[in-house]
Amino acid sequence: MATVGADSGVALQQVLKTVSGELLINTLQLVDGSKDLVIEECLIQPLDYIASASRIKTAGGVAKIYKLLPQSPQSTNKQCVYLMRATVPNMTLVANHINCDKQQGRNCRYFVICIPRPVSVVEQILEREGVYGHIKLLGFPLGLIPLDSDLYSLELPGFFTKFFLDGDSSWTYSICQSILHIEELCGTIPHIYGQGNCAEGVQKMLTLLRGGTSCAPHPKLPKITHLFLFDRDIDYATVLLTQLTYSGLLDETFEVSCGKVSYERNVKGKAEKVRIIANSSDPVYKEIRDTHFSAVFSFLKEKAQQLQSGYDKRHGMSIEGMKNFVANELKILQQQHSSLAQHIGACEVIKDSREDFEEYLRTEHNLLESLEVREGTNFIEECINRQKPMIRTLRLLCLLSLTQDGVSPRDFKSLMQQFLHSHGYEHLTTFHRLKKLGLYYEQGSTASTGPSGAPRLASKMAAAMASFPRSSRFSVITKRLALIPLNAFENYQLKHPDDMGYVF
Incomplete structure (x- = not known):
């Protein structure tokens, strides 16, 4: 558990974003000269949090960016760099691309940046497919993605299946690397507690990777004093229940992907795609994300009235006052109005889709x-x-x-x-x-x-x-353990709850 205030959380988010972005650029620069970059599709959104496409192109020396697809990219560059998770399907795909290029007589240098690092199974696949000698393997330890000032994610949707179903513990290394990365910024975490086999494995691996050394905290970043690790399988019931907060129902209805939500709404008989940024950069979302859904509509109504009052201020203004209004307030009001419309639309879709x-x-x-x-x-x-x-x-x-x-x-x-x-x-x-x-x-x-x-x-x-x-x-x-509150729905104030009983 980190003793992190709002300002400290923002500071850590920015530093982590900067450091991770620089590490990605430095890794790309290991390949001298111009190159084309092929990225695994599920990594595009997470990488956008640490380095924009324009920065990757200018600072990383990348000419064109392609998605990793079954068919080989139509690249004309003499150097092709693949950026992907080190998985069997991905490596098989890369091997197919290279063999296809060889058949077409294309002469190219290939590099594969494995996240978090090259592993033995990668080399075995490349050797089996006869392309190992054509590839140089690199590693990029993509750690925690700062989705918000108080929310960080490894973006490993397949981890649960790999570890708890298949018994593959290889991804625990990524967890350890991400913790070590945080410790390099915030100092060594003195107290780590865990429950479960995975948590125990992470603790043991952390001890080995630290090698007895400790890190000093950055003076402007929060010091993390406690870290709690819980295996998912000690509490399955929680994730099986219906979430009742606005952010939870957004995810249940539309699936939040890397802090972004997309949905379609009907506008004048036509389907219009709407995108919501589900993090604190949206002031409306920041206020309602942890609110019980039944209280969201009343909040949005009050917010709409406040915005209308803000617009109404322009009536009777002098020319100078109107200038200041347009220069300082109008743009903010318009942004909040657009955000409000998006969230009202999302609430309507959620309400209509909740049959029974x-x-x-x-x-x-x-x-x-x-x-x-x-x-x-x-x-x-x-x-x-x-x-x-x-x-x-x-x-x-x-x-x-x-x-x-x-x-x-x-x-x-x-x-x-x-x-x-x-x-x-x-x-x-x-x-x-x-x-x-x-x-x-x-x-x-x-x-x-x-x-x-x-x-x-x-x-x-x-x-x-x-x-x-x-x-x-x-x-x-x-x-x-009194896990289910008695009389949970009697006189419960959903707008101002006393505890977290309203979440499910």
């Missing part, structure tokens, strides 16, 4: 408290048979399993069979993976912990509470 919203919430809350479980199971069956959004239905199925120590034998096969009939038998592998993760299993069977073997906090506590046969282990734990 109250029923979903009621089912989730009842499952958490082990109330009306049969009614909840019936609602899940209804969602399956009416072909409601597949992911939402799967979340309810997993929540049922987690909160009841598995699904009853009566319902386990029935629910799975109905789901396969409704959404396709290709999802047999989906249920296999969910069982492997301990997310959907039959009561009485042993839920797998996945290849990671990560010890769950819930499992440890449940073992100590095995003397409660009538309640599920989840129910016992939540009651003993």
Whole structure:
């Protein structure tokens, strides 16, 4: 946990952006002269936070930028640089590009910048494809991306599957590198606590990589005194629940990608694409992002009235006053007006897309408290048979399993069979993976912990509470630790909440 104020957070964000951007440019400059750059598509948005395309071209000596696609880029440059994650599919794609160029008689020097570093499997693939001698491998430790002053992300969407499902711990090196990068700026973090197999592995690797040395903090940056690491599998229930904050519902409805949101709205009978910057640079979003969705409309209405008052000030102004208004206030008012319109449009789309919203919430809350479980199971069956959004239905199925120590034998096969009939038998592998993760299993069977073997906090506590046969282990734990507030919806002030109970 960092003792970071608003100003300190902004300072760290700017420094991290500058340092990461310079490191990227320096890596590109290792390739002398003009070159074309081929970037893995999922890296384009994250890289934009640390170095713009124009800066990459001017400072990095890049002539043209291409997306990494199955077909070879139509580059005419004598040097081609690939920037990508060090994965098997990516390296196979690069090898295909080079072999295609060789067949066409194209003479080019190839460089591959692997994020975070070249690994042995990369060399093996390139050797197998017969192109290893044509490539020079480089590394670029892309660490935490500063999406906001208080939000940093490694942008590794595949990490959960790799570690918890496949048992591949190779990406833990990226986590360690990102922490070391922060320590170089803010000083060595003296207290690190973790829960889970991955957290334990990161702590051990950090100790090895530090090598007994320590870093002094930068005088203008916040000192981080505590760092807490939690494996995702110690608390699956939280991510299965419906988010009720504005930022959460934005993500549930449109999927926030690297701090950006896109959606379509109907304007005069035509579909118009709208883009929202979901970070603190948008003053409207900054004020409503953590607000319960039911309170957002009233806030936007008040904001619209304030903006109208700002516009109305121009009436009766002198010429000099009008000049000052246009020069200093008008542009800001117009920007806020545009932002307000975007957020109002997003709220309308969210509201229209939330069919059976109250029923979903009621089912989730009842499952958490082990109330009306049969009614909840019936609602899940209804969602399956009416072909409601597949992911939402799967979340309810997993929540049922987690909160009841598995699904009853009566319902386990029935629910799975109905789901396969409704959404396709290709999802047999989906249920296999969910069982492997301990997310959907039959009561009485042993839920797998996945290849990671990560010890769950819930499992440890449940073992100590095995003397409660009538309640599920989840129910016992939540009651003993008071994780579900009593009378959560009685006299609860959503506009001015006293705690975080409104988030789900």
